[in-house]
Amino acid sequence: MNTPVRWLEAGGDAPRGAADLLSAAAPPPAFSDALRYRLALGVAKTAALPATTVWTSLLVKGALVATLGGASGFVVHTVASKHDAPATVSAPVAARAVVVDQTLGAPVAVEALPALQLPTAPPDRAPRLKLDSRLEEAELLEKARSLIGSNPAAALKLTAEHSRDFPRGRLGAEADLIAAQSLLGMGKVAAAKQRAKASLSRYPSGLYARQLREIAEP
């Protein structure tokens, strides 16, 4: 692959006006000694904190958010349950419902309230948000690649996810390479070779052919 020519260089096919704007870019503020020292003071304060304190603080915040979320969810669920179960509503509850509705206008019987359609069980898997499938595909594989060294099984799982979600994806060869490297990391040499060979038959002169060949034919 040829290295692209910069827009500011001769032969760079910059759109009209782009070169002027790029030339006007403000340089990054200098990382002066004074700045380094000032920042070091803040970093030193951070360093004085035990890492567990930071974790604890975050855990406490997380627990608080979860508690508040859970409480609000419980309230919503309780109200929805009342609306959904007219046959078993007790008299005091029905009375409260009427009182509440009086504030909005004419009293409404509990039986007359529309039933809320709440999901009875969570879906098996949240639908993937399709904002930019190409970018999403690349991000999924980048995540997989980052896991090869530390958690090859998880990386392999992500490549399977890639095959399922992007059957016509543009990065199939890259996914194959990540899968083969993950299998190697898991000690499954034969499976890694098989995966690499299968990929080479599909992409014999692809971007990752050399690396796949090294795995297939060491």
Add this chain to the structure above:
Amino acid sequence: MPGLPDAIPRTTNPAHDNAEDETRLTVTQVHERHGDYVWRTLHRMGVRPPHVEDVYQEVFLVVHRRLRTFTGQSAITTWLYEICFRVAAGYRRKAHFRREELVPDWSALESLSSQAPSPERQLATSRQAKQLERILDTMPLEYRVVFVMFEIEGMSSEQIAETVGAPLGTVYSRLYRARKRFARALSRLGPGQMENKS
């Protein structure tokens, strides 16, 4: 592709290229060795001078929290880049939420005063810098970083790949998409809104 590296190369700085040593660094040592890199990275990601020191400290709070998890499997700069990316993305979201205008550092333009022959030229340059920042702010962060490093800072593709911890192909792809977005944004500006130096 013959030119594609087998793996993302580690930093080429001999003082910092021993990843095993880097796993034993303290947070203050990371600041001493790589503070400059974090500072420049945040700037590339569009974090502006009024906020950059706070964001820098936020980065090092995460570094402090997660330093034990750095195993040296990648260059520490790649690891730091990922932290910067996440923190800067949060900063962007907050700025967007508050509908703040992310303006460039005008003080940085003072250095141009000696080169600029006239106040009119300085003003034009300032406006162009502002237009540039506005366009860059519309780009996804991963595109913006690659575009800034390649087109403005003049870094090589290999250096960019090393810095962002991505394969060369990914760098080219991001650059291509960034250029497309830049050209589209530029065409929306129209000739009436463009600042010309001449």
